[in-house]
Amino acid sequence: MPAPKYLTIKQYLFNEIASGRWTEHHKVPSENQLATQFSVSRMTARRALQELTEEGALVRTKGLGSFVASFKNQSSLLKVKNIVDEIELRGMKHSCELVTLEKRSSNPEVSVALSLPLESPVFFAALIHYQDRQPIQLEARYVNARLVPNFIEQDFTKITPHEYLAKTLPLTEAEHVVEAVLADRQVLHYLKLNPPQACLQLTRRSWSSLGVVSFTQLTHPGQHYRMGSQARFGD
Amino acid sequence: MPAPKYLTIKQYLFNEIASGRWTEHHKVPSENQLATQFSVSRMTARRALQELTEEGALVRTKGLGSFVASFKNQSSLLKVKNIVDEIELRGMKHSCELVTLEKRSSNPEVSVALSLPLESPVFFAALIHYQDRQPIQLEARYVNARLVPNFIEQDFTKITPHEYLAKTLPLTEAEHVVEAVLADRQVLHYLKLNPPQACLQLTRRSWSSLGVVSFTQLTHPGQHYRMGSQARFGD
DNA sequence: GAGTGGTCTAGACCACCCC
DNA sequence: GGGTGGTCTAGACCACTCG
Numbered sequence: 001m002p003a004p005k006y007l008t009i010k011q012y013l014f015n016e017i018a019s020g021r022w023t024e025h026h027k028v029p030s031e032n033q034l035a036t037q038f039s040v041s042r043m044t045a046r047r048a049l050q051e052l053t054e055e056g057a058l059v060r061t062k063g064l065g066s067f068v069a070s071f072k073n074q075s076s077l078l079k080v081k082n083i084v085d086e087i088e089l090r091g092m093k094h095s096c097e098l099v100t101l102e103k104r105s106s107n108p109e110v111s112v113a114l115s116l117p118l119e120s121p122v123f124f125a126a127l128i129h130y131q132d133r134q135p136i137q138l139e140a141r142y143v144n145a146r147l148v149p150n151f152i153e154q155d156f157t158k159i160t161p162h163e164y165l166a167k168t169l170p171l172t173e174a175e176h177v178v179e180a181v182l183a184d185r186q187v188l189h190y191l192k193l194n195p196p197q198a199c200l201q202l203t204r205r206s207w208s209s210l211g212v213v214s215f216t217q218l219t220h221p222g223q224h225y226r227m228g229s230q231a232r233f234g235d
Numbered sequence: 236m237p238a239p240k241y242l243t244i245k246q247y248l249f250n251e252i253a254s255g256r257w258t259e260h261h262k263v264p265s266e267n268q269l270a271t272q273f274s275v276s277r278m279t280a281r282r283a284l285q286e287l288t289e290e291g292a293l294v295r296t297k298g299l300g301s302f303v304a305s306f307k308n309q310s311s312l313l314k315v316k317n318i319v320d321e322i323e324l325r326g327m328k329h330s331c332e333l334v335t336l337e338k339r340s341s342n343p344e345v346s347v348a349l350s351l352p353l354e355s356p357v358f359f360a361a362l363i364h365y366q367d368r369q370p371i372q373l374e375a376r377y378v379n380a381r382l383v384p385n386f387i388e389q390d391f392t393k394i395t396p397h398e399y400l401a402k403t404l405p406l407t408e409a410e411h412v413v414e415a416v417l418a419d420r421q422v423l424h425y426l427k428l429n430p431p432q433a434c435l436q437l438t439r440r441s442w443s444s445l446g447v448v449s450f451t452q453l454t455h456p457g458q459h460y461r462m463g464s465q466a467r468f469g470d
Numbered sequence: 471g472a473g474t475g476g477t478c479t480a481g482a483c484c485a486c487c488c489c
Numbered sequence: 490g491g492g493t494g495g496t497c498t499a500g501a502c503c504a505c506t507c508g
Contacts, residue, residue, distance in 0.1 A: 004496060030474060041498045046475085054289070062475045063505035180415035180435040180457030196431030198457070200415040222415030222433070239477065265493060276479045281494085297494045298487035 005040050009048035018209040026068045087131045098156050099126040110142050113215035121145040123152050135191045141216040173207040198222040240275050244283035253444045261303045322366045334361040345377045348450040356380040358387050370426045376451040408442040433457040
């Protein structure tokens with residue numbers, strides 16, 4: 001029982017994208033080209049393209065062709081948590097203050113999160129996101145310095161760290177954990193809150209094909225932030 | 236430009252399920268039966284079944300047939316938050332204590348949440364869920380009494396309210412909001428906590444085809460509860 | 471008009487399940 | 490063996506985009 005042909009094609013396309021050889025908006029081969037190239041019928045080639053489209057890796061337009069999707073739109077979960085989009089959706093202005101941006105050596109916790117040896121080079125960034133003038137998120141982020149060597153040279157008041165990463169390399173996977181925590185001294189200070197304050201804390205790890213890229217803690221004051229989601233059954 | 240044939244078939248199947256005429260585990264027509272019934276090729280009938288399967292409405296087994304999926308497994312979001320499964324997944328024992336179960340008249344907040352006129356009949360249930368002997372979730376639930384008239388007669392130490400609802404009528408849609416809150420006096424008391432305590436609060440509304448069925452607040456102590464999720468790119 | 475994706479057909483072979 | 494879903498083919502017509 002050999003692997004299905006459509007899967008072979010799908011994996012070929014996926015590898016081209018995950019490896020970074022085809023980046024955002026790259027035009028991928030048409031159904032007919034793939035059918036010829038892999039000696040299959042058009043319907044079989046089509047299935048590979050179709051499934052990758054449903055999974056968010058490709059965008060297809062009638063009469064135009066199939067293209068690698070924007071990395072920032074890959075995952076609905078990632079999208080849900082893009083704070084800039086959310087704030088602008090509410091018609092408010094997003095701004096960002098850089099608190100820290102420096103090179104560090106990974107401590108045990110960070111090493112585990114990034115799957116790196118102890119004392120590996122990592123970048124650490126701390127930022128405060130504002131909605132209009134109100135602080136709404138504290139972002140503490142560790143980045144694998146080997147995978148994204150230019151991270152530390154960016155101006156994160158102009159582009160958010162997540163946007164920079166998504167622009168720079170193909171993020172292929174993400175893991176999220178959400179929990180409620182009491183704000184500690186630092187959080188109270190940066191978000192200008194009075195104790196006791198419950199905060200929603202989102203911990204995210206994101207991957208590229210080469211490994212864990214980034215480990216991030218996003219902390220929001222509970223009464224100012226809600227994460228919503230809708231699940232629908234059928235069409 | 237007439238509607239695609241596969242969509243017509245898909246909508247037909249969906250209506251049978253959403254209306255409740257076909258319930259959990261009901262065997263749906265085979266690819267060949269649908270092809271004959273709708274005068275289309277097998278590939279077209281197949282597409283309707285296939286898409287409903289990807290959307291979680293059907294389960295298909297080679298050699299056996301296609302069946303209406305368990306309502307409790309319809310949505311990954313719903314599944315994530317099924318506390319019984321989560322506790323048992325951890326190898327611990329779930330139990331449940333009924334605090335309140337009574338008929339009420341909807342106040343403004345509940346009326347809005349359930350899309351009902353003021354002073355409509357609703358049922359209210361309050362329960363504490365335990366993981367082994369530790370309280371881990373406070374559930375406060377309002378149910379539209381007209382849609383689920385027998386709700387109040389159930390024994391919720393044997394079946395959870397969500398299980399009962401999912402068993403009784405087809406839940407077609409759900410909306411979730413998660414936020415961090417400080418535990419109030421009542422929550423501290425029922426979950427046996429000391430102030431100040433940050434809690435993760437999940438607010439859920441679930442629909443059937445006839446309207447909003449239920450409006451629920453689930454409160455968990457922050458340090459004992461995490462909601463995880465993974466997003467993957469491609470296969 | 472040439473190329474693209476969207477839909478559809480009427481066949482085919484296979485692995486699987488149940489009788 | 491008969492029915493089921495899983496894969497695959499070699500065609501077809503259409504609507505769309507672009508040059």
